[in-house]
Amino acid sequence: MADATPPAAPAAPPPKRVYRHRLPARIWHWTNAVTLLVLLMSGLMIFNAHPRLYWGQYGANHDPAWLVIGATEDSGFLRVGSLRVETTGVLGRWTDSAGVEKTWAFPGWATIPTRYSLADGRRWHLFFAWVLAISLTLYMLWTVFGGHLRKDLHVRRAEWSPRHIWHDIKEHARLRFPTGEAAARYNILQKLSYIGVIFVLLPLMIATGLTMSPGMNAAAPWMLDLFGGRQSARSIHFIAAWALVAFFLVHIAMVLLAGPVNEIRSMVTGWFRLPEPKDVKDMGA
Amino acid sequence: MSGVVIPRRRLLTRAGGLVATAGALPLLAGCDAINDAPAVRKILSMGEEMNRASQRALMDRNALAREFSRADLSPVFRANGTRLPPGADYAAHAARGFADWRVAVTGLVARPLSLSMADIRAMPQRSQITRHDCVEGWSAIGEWTGPQLATILKAAGVRDAARYIVFRCADRLGDALYYESCDMIDARHPQTILAWALNGAVLPIANGAPLRLRLERQLGYKHAKYLTGIEAVASLDGIGRGKGGYWEDRVDYEWYAGI
Numbered sequence: 001m002a003d004a005t006p007p008a009a010p011a012a013p014p015p016k017r018v019y020r021h022r023l024p025a026r027i028w029h030w031t032n033a034v035t036l037l038v039l040l041m042s043g044l045m046i047f048n049a050h051p052r053l054y055w056g057q058y059g060a061n062h063d064p065a066w067l068v069i070g071a072t073e074d075s076g077f078l079r080v081g082s083l084r085v086e087t088t089g090v091l092g093r094w095t096d097s098a099g100v101e102k103t104w105a106f107p108g109w110a111t112i113p114t115r116y117s118l119a120d121g122r123r124w125h126l127f128f129a130w131v132l133a134i135s136l137t138l139y140m141l142w143t144v145f146g147g148h149l150r151k152d153l154h155v156r157r158a159e160w161s162p163r164h165i166w167h168d169i170k171e172h173a174r175l176r177f178p179t180g181e182a183a184a185r186y187n188i189l190q191k192l193s194y195i196g197v198i199f200v201l202l203p204l205m206i207a208t209g210l211t212m213s214p215g216m217n218a219a220a221p222w223m224l225d226l227f228g229g230r231q232s233a234r235s236i237h238f239i240a241a242w243a244l245v246a247f248f249l250v251h252i253a254m255v256l257l258a259g260p261v262n263e264i265r266s267m268v269t270g271w272f273r274l275p276e277p278k279d280v281k282d283m284g285a
Numbered sequence: 286m287s288g289v290v291i292p293r294r295r296l297l298t299r300a301g302g303l304v305a306t307a308g309a310l311p312l313l314a315g316c317d318a319i320n321d322a323p324a325v326r327k328i329l330s331m332g333e334e335m336n337r338a339s340q341r342a343l344m345d346r347n348a349l350a351r352e353f354s355r356a357d358l359s360p361v362f363r364a365n366g367t368r369l370p371p372g373a374d375y376a377a378h379a380a381r382g383f384a385d386w387r388v389a390v391t392g393l394v395a396r397p398l399s400l401s402m403a404d405i406r407a408m409p410q411r412s413q414i415t416r417h418d419c420v421e422g423w424s425a426i427g428e429w430t431g432p433q434l435a436t437i438l439k440a441a442g443v444r445d446a447a448r449y450i451v452f453r454c455a456d457r458l459g460d461a462l463y464y465e466s467c468d469m470i471d472a473r474h475p476q477t478i479l480a481w482a483l484n485g486a487v488l489p490i491a492n493g494a495p496l497r498l499r500l501e502r503q504l505g506y507k508h509a510k511y512l513t514g515i516e517a518v519a520s521l522d523g524i525g526r527g528k529g530g531y532w533e534d535r536v537d538y539e540w541y542a543g544i
Contacts, residue, residue, distance in 0.1 A: 050423050059423060060363040060423035113317050118536075120320055126544060214418050215344065218348040218351075220343075230424050234422060
């Protein structure tokens with residue numbers, strides 16, 4: 001009855017807080033952040049020992065490589081298939097912090113340790129591989145049995161529609177993110193990328209890593225068949241690692257764009273402040 | 286609201302960039318200091334023990350490394366490590382076709398042996414086409430022929446007290462002769478052979494002539510070349526620097542190289 005007159009502009013209500021990330025998710029998130037960084041950097045060290053990738057059961061210097069990072073007399077290059085890119089200064093030929101020119105593939109600032117040591121890179125890699133495997137196993141169990149999958153990651157039928165997914169992609173591309181109650185839940189792109197990382201990419205990293213182990217090959221020869229040989233497994237391991245880096249970059253970009261303080265705080269304390277809906281005029285536009 | 290938020294975001298991004306740049310140099314030095322700390326190295330080396338224990342638990346002690354067909358052979362079998370042992374002694378042996386080469390079998394054995402290449406070729410032989418995996422990451426497939434180490438250990442009568450087999454080599458790297466070692470499970474594994482032939486021809490010098498170890502479930506540096514001695518021991522203490530191998534002693538490669 002008295003609704004005809006719009007209410008006078010009220011004082012902004014305090015932003016609504018929701019408990020979005022439970023403790024296991026927060027612990028795994030930060031454990032994983034450290035673990036994957038160490039695995040990536042020590043992995044690049046190991047790659048430096050033989051910066052060539054092959055397909056099949058075998059592959060060494062005399063065999064054709066589909067990816068090479070190398071150096072010529074005065075330059076560094078990356079070759080993928082028949083595509084060759086000059087990478088002097090970054091890959092193949094670069095200058096370290098003491099001003100000394102080096103010709104190994106990935107530069108010291110990207111590797112663990114920063115100087116060349118295959119042995120130390122392997123020590124870091126093979127220890128943190130255990131951290132990853134154990135923490136991922138526990139997290140998968142919690143995700144499936146602790147309700148994370150059902151409550152947060154489960155893709156509802158309506159979300160599967162191509163129209164809905166395309167809509168979400170467009171909204172993300174325009175940097176328009178959900179607000180209000182909608183922001184309390186993961187959107188379809190988040191769900192798919194988190195499921196992809198937890199249940200596809202990370203298990204793939206572990207499986208391809210194990211397929212490079214001559215001991216594991218004796219224990220489980222079927223893994224060689226699954227990936228098409230040890231050198232194929234090594235190539236897939238490398239590609240999947242960069243897929244994780246790509247996920248990381250998009251993830252960080254989204255955190256920065258969605259409000260880094262609120263996002264990071266929620267991954268520390270669990271409490272997320274819901275972004276306010278845009279005002280009415282914007283909504284109508 | 287967005288008008289306020291975006292500059293703050295930019296500011297944060299820029300500040301982050303500055304911190305990252307300023308922090309980079311000490312950070313890198315800090316990383317290497319962490320890498321070198323004895324306590325850290327001790328923790329990291331737990332990974333090796335977990336790999337050894339879990340692989341030993343998971344696999345049958347006689348589980349075989351995959352064997353391939355001749356069609357799978359690497360066109361060129363890459364050689365690595367020592368390609369030509371230095372010294373006149375080895376050169377003289379090579380000139381005589383290793384006719385006088387001897388391999389001593391010593392340590393905790395009932396009957397120490399001194400085997401000639403003729404003795405070794407006269408034993409029952411095993412041929413296997415397997416993949417050689419270098420710790421660096423490359424692999425090559427080759428066909429190896431030679432007697433099983435188990436045959437030699439049996440002939441020498443290895444005592445129960447023996448826990449490791451040490452492999453002595455003729456190639457000197459820097460200040461010491463190369464050596465390696467393995468446990469009795471790998472020593473008695475059916476594919477653990479002393480190879481004198483590669484791809485149906487006499488083993489080339491670059492690949493370890495006249496005799497090299499094949500330890501098929503472990504990485505390449507375990508496969509000692511230019512073998513001069515096989516020694517059964519109860520402990521690796523006091524051999525080399527005590528870590529069980531030339532590279533294990535010097536750069537901290539894993540003794541258990543199954544991964």
